[in-house]
Amino acid sequence: MTDNPIFAVAARAETLRARGADVITLAAGEPQAATSAVVVEAAVAAVRDPVAHHYGPAQGDPDLRELVAANVTRDTGPAWTADDVQIALGAKHALFLALQALVGAGDEVLVAGPGWPGHAEVVAAAGGVAVPVTADKEFRVSVDALDRCRTSRTRALILSSPGNPTGAVHPESRLRDIADWAQRHGMWVISDDIYRAFDYTGTYQSILRVAPQLRCRSVVVGGVSKEHAMTGWRVGWLAAPREIIASARLHVSRTITHVPTVNQRAALAALDDHDTPARAARDYARRRTMLVEALNQIDGIDCPLPDGGMFAFPDVSGLLHDRGWSSSADLAAWLLDTAHVAVVPGEAFNAPGRIRVCFAIDDETLITAIDRLKAALGPVPEADTRQLEEAR
Structure with missing residues (x-):
């Protein structure tokens, strides 16, 4: 048996946070909200x-x-x-x-x-x-x-x-x-x-x-x-x-x-509390749409709209090819270290070329995370493009 790889991402995020980094965790398999x-x-x-x-x-x-x-x-x-x-x-x-x-x-x-x-x-x-x-x-x-x-x-x-x-x-x-x-x-x-x-x-x-x-x-x-x-x-x-x-x-x-x-x-x-799950489901449905639409605006990402649950599971293989990353694990590590956004690489689920992104967080945090992802993964400046080509 091996340790759950999702916990490794969470541990790395906590290490960065302890060093003063403002890390947004979209990797956890849990709601951000407090218990009612x-x-x-x-x-x-x-x-x-x-x-x-x-x-x-x-x-x-x-x-x-x-x-x-x-x-x-x-x-x-x-x-x-x-x-x-x-x-x-x-x-x-x-x-x-x-x-x-x-x-x-x-x-x-x-x-x-x-x-x-x-x-x-x-x-x-x-x-x-x-x-x-x-x-x-x-x-x-x-x-x-x-x-x-x-x-x-x-x-x-x-x-x-x-x-x-x-x-x-x-x-x-x-x-x-x-x-x-x-x-x-x-x-x-x-x-x-x-x-x-x-x-x-x-x-x-x-x-x-x-x-x-x-x-x-x-x-x-x-x-x-x-x-x-x-x-x-x-x-x-x-x-x-x-x-x-x-x-x-x-x-x-x-x-x-x-x-x-x-x-x-x-x-x-x-x-005995039926309101909390119903309210959470309504909020998550809205945030699901917000996240998926934003991810699909990034070149190289193809994100299906999930039927349920708390996660988007986009295909990032096009992004990997365009930017020179060898795996979604490399991409996830780069996002954590550079954009300070934690996601789980698809390798954790036997799905290389994908990442798991949790949307069970509040609106403000999700919007900030989306802005960081768009800034990090948006169009590459021409000088950076040349550097990527030279690195290949």
């Missing part, structure tokens, strides 16, 4: 409650599990109860718990690419082998691509819609095809729904909404990190068949004991 006051007040109240000072159930707070179950039922269609839910230390931990229950040494798990490196990392951490599945030009997984990667060792598929870094939302027809394929081959489907609140096209559907027959071989992963700006609180969950939950509960009991009660109380308040 109602959630913070719930946590403060929990801190003052002596009950929250002691051990709690390994599976998680019953009230939180019941509310999660209700939300998952609403999203997916099939019924879920509190007994079907395990509270975890964020969605990444939930993914690990699911894979720990499903995967043995050498078992293969299909992971869409370009995709978040954390999916492959949690597969490896559970002893499995992550097999990348190349998505189509719209960043959606097809049954043909899945079948080309399937072997006798394939145990599961991790599906994320909207995806990270691409923002792609799988349409209903594609989800139905994938569900039929999974059922035909006895495959488990792990649905990473962490970006479900950020769908700008109105086309998001849970795969279980389309194919409820997968209920007995599906794991639904979610959390409060993205839609409630609570990445640091580390509260996520998995909803799954009882045997998966039993394994997850045992693993939690033997390792972390349980997710801190104060954090769970905060998550409970978050799930």
Whole structure:
């Protein structure tokens, strides 16, 4: 296993910031906004409650599990109860718990690419082998691509819609095809729904909404990190068949004991707050358009409009060719050092020639970042052009 390359970008940005540089971070996979006051007040109240000072159930707070179950039922269609839910230390931990229950040494798990490196990392951490599945030009997984990667060792598929870094939302027809394929081959489907609140096209559907027959071989992963700006609180969950939950509960009991009660109380308040995610989605939709239009005004950049999520994922290969950079990693390093704008190179997602740019920031910061990118990547003065030609 290797460290998540996104963290390396964030660490470099922090180093520059500590030296006095005014760095704008468009690399983080988190909202810039603070957690809402109602959630913070719930946590403060929990801190003052002596009950929250002691051990709690390994599976998680019953009230939180019941509310999660209700939300998952609403999203997916099939019924879920509190007994079907395990509270975890964020969605990444939930993914690990699911894979720990499903995967043995050498078992293969299909992971869409370009995709978040954390999916492959949690597969490896559970002893499995992550097999990348190349998505189509719209960043959606097809049954043909899945079948080309399937072997006798394939145990599961991790599906994320909207995806990270691409923002792609799988349409209903594609989800139905994938569900039929999974059922035909006895495959488990792990649905990473962490970006479900950020769908700008109105086309998001849970795969279980389309194919409820997968209920007995599906794991639904979610959390409060993205839609409630609570990445640091580390509260996520998995909803799954009882045997998966039993394994997850045992693993939690033997390792972390349980997710801190104060954090769970905060998550409970978050799930009762429907205004914050809706407001964030409206703001992100507007900022998405602002960023994509600006990037497409820069020669050499081709940026599709993402269906959902928090990121633009432009193709910068034309820019690399014109300016003499050998990779998007070189470009990202140059932007950080020169323009003091942090982005994630596509190599982190097995997508060389692209960069990931987060738009989950406030308007003023985004406008400043766009101005810096345009200034840094705009038309090259004639003298600089000659120097680039001589350097090639």
